[in-house]
Amino acid sequence: MPELPEVETICRALAPRLEGRRLLEAEFFERRVLEGPPARVAARLRGQTVRTLRRHGKHLLVEFDSGSLLAIHLGMTGHLHWGGEPGPHTRAVLTFDNGRVLYDDPRMFGRLELCEQLPRRIARLGPEPLHIPAAEFVERLHARRGAIKPLLLNQTFLRGLGNIYTDEALFRAGIHPRAIAARLAPDRARKLHRAIRQVLNAAIASGGTTISDYVDTEGQPGGFQFQLQVYGRTGEPCPRCAAPIRRIVIAQRGTHFCPQCQRR
DNA sequence: ATCGGTACCTGCACGC
């Protein structure tokens, strides 16, 4: 499911509910999604009060008054629900003094980690795509010799882009997914920077993208799937030039683009 | 640095 706009949507919904609230009980039903022994993590969490909720790339960070952090990554199929009943894929339940959060994750690619400070793995990720200035983006881009698509998916380059928004941003910028990053002319690199911002902001405004199963914390689907121009539209006409959208595989990921509008 | 491959998991759509 979740790339930056989906995690942002979840964060905005949960922050007002959780900030200032006390965590009464943490239950973990699947140790694979948890860093550390469930009983020990639960004991450390019990009684803590939430100071803030924030997003860091695709991670959701719950910061407690003690300074401890609960870092949540939803993987491919992780969901957070406010309230509701646990189901077959519920891997954790966090009970607060005003309600509970269910963590569901069928494929269990997601991770929950309780730590005293941001783990290095997360801290060393690249800048936020919505914060990085154009000049810095272009400079970082020009330092890389690989193809642009795998680079945008690389979280140490920028944190938060996934397969959907990468394809959409490249389409809007008119750049071929196999184009070499370092060889992009500065104006085209700046255009890509703009396209990334536009796509992410539009997706956040729509509450994210629902392809098959993403829903927000209230169980509502997002709306950005209706604004996708290439992702998942193999064979359909390009909205700009009507050429059939093509699907290829780059870095093991399905990649959608218009062969006419995105020339090498 | 970069690339390709594999691995981790389950569920779903599809063709036969």
Place this chain on the structure above:
DNA sequence: TGCGTGCAGGTACCGA
């Protein structure tokens, strides 16, 4: 109906 196949929003790790 049942079964095999391929695909899926993510990331880590390996060797080349």
